[in-house]
Amino acid sequence: MIPDWSAPARRLPSANNWARRLAYCGLLALACSSDSTQPPGPPALVAKAGGDAQTWYHNNALPVAFSVTVTDANSRPVPGVRVDWAIVTGSGGGSSLTPAVDSTDSKGMAATVLTLGAASVHVVTATVAGLTPVTFSANAATPPVRDSVAVKDNFFQPDSVILQVNDTVYWTWAGSQNHNVTFGPGQASATQNSGTYNKQFTTVGKFAYTCTLHAGMKGVVVVVN
Numbered sequence: 001m002i003p004d005w006s007a008p009a010r011r012l013p014s015a016n017n018w019a020r021r022l023a024y025c026g027l028l029a030l031a032c033s034s035d036s037t038q039p040p041g042p043p044a045l046v047a048k049a050g051g052d053a054q055t056w057y058h059n060n061a062l063p064v065a066f067s068v069t070v071t072d073a074n075s076r077p078v079p080g081v082r083v084d085w086a087i088v089t090g091s092g093g094g095s096s097l098t099p100a101v102d103s104t105d106s107k108g109m110a111a112t113v114l115t116l117g118a119a120s121v122h123v124v125t126a127t128v129a130g131l132t133p134v135t136f137s138a139n140a141a142t143p144p145v146r147d148s149v150a151v152k153d154n155f156f157q158p159d160s161v162i163l164q165v166n167d168t169v170y171w172t173w174a175g176s177q178n179h180n181v182t183f184g185p186g187q188a189s190a191t192q193n194s195g196t197y198n199k200q201f202t203t204v205g206k207f208a209y210t211c212t213l214h215a216g217m218k219g220v221v222v223v224v225n
C-alpha cells in the first residue's frame, strides 16, 4: 500500500494533538519547536544505508543486504513507503533480488538481498516514486576450488578460508607442538605434531573450528555455491 501523501488530514496533527502539544510545551515552547512526535511528511529523500560495493561469489547471495532510508523534508524517517528494487546491470544469469518490492519500516528503512548471477558487475537501484533513485553495485568473483591451511604453534594460517561447496580443505601441520582440528563434539582430526588432515565440505555455510589444546587457536571455513 502506498500512503496517500496528498491527503492534508494525514500531515496535520489533529485538534487533540495540538491541544496536547500546547499544554505539554507551555513554557518550553522553544524546546518543542522541532517536535519529533509529529507524523512525518511525504518522502523527500532516499539515502543509502548499507551494503554497497561488496565483492562476493557468482550464484551466492551477498552477505550484507542493500538498504536505504527514506526521510521527509525534516530528515524524519517515513514508514510505509514503497521501494522498488531493480537490477539494471547484470540481470539474467541467475541474479535476483529478495524482495524486489519492499516497504519502509518504522525507522524508514527498506532492504533487499542481491543474489549474484553470472555477470561480474551488478548494479541495483532503489526507487521511490518521485524521488532520485539510489544506486548500489556489487562484483562477482569465482570462488577458490580448494584451500590449504598451515597448522602452526599456535595458530591456523590463514585462519579463514573460502571455497566452493563439495571442495576440500587441506590442513598441513607445520609447527613442532601437538595440535588438532575440531569442528565440534565428535568431529576432529588426530592430535598430532606432523602430517595432514583433509575435510570435504558438502553444504553451504560458515564452519568454525578450533584446536582443543590451545585456547584462542581457531579458524573458519566459509563454503559458498
Ligand SMILES: [Cu+2]
Pocket: 154, 178, 179, 180, 211, 212, 213, 214, 217
Ligand atoms: Cu593447538
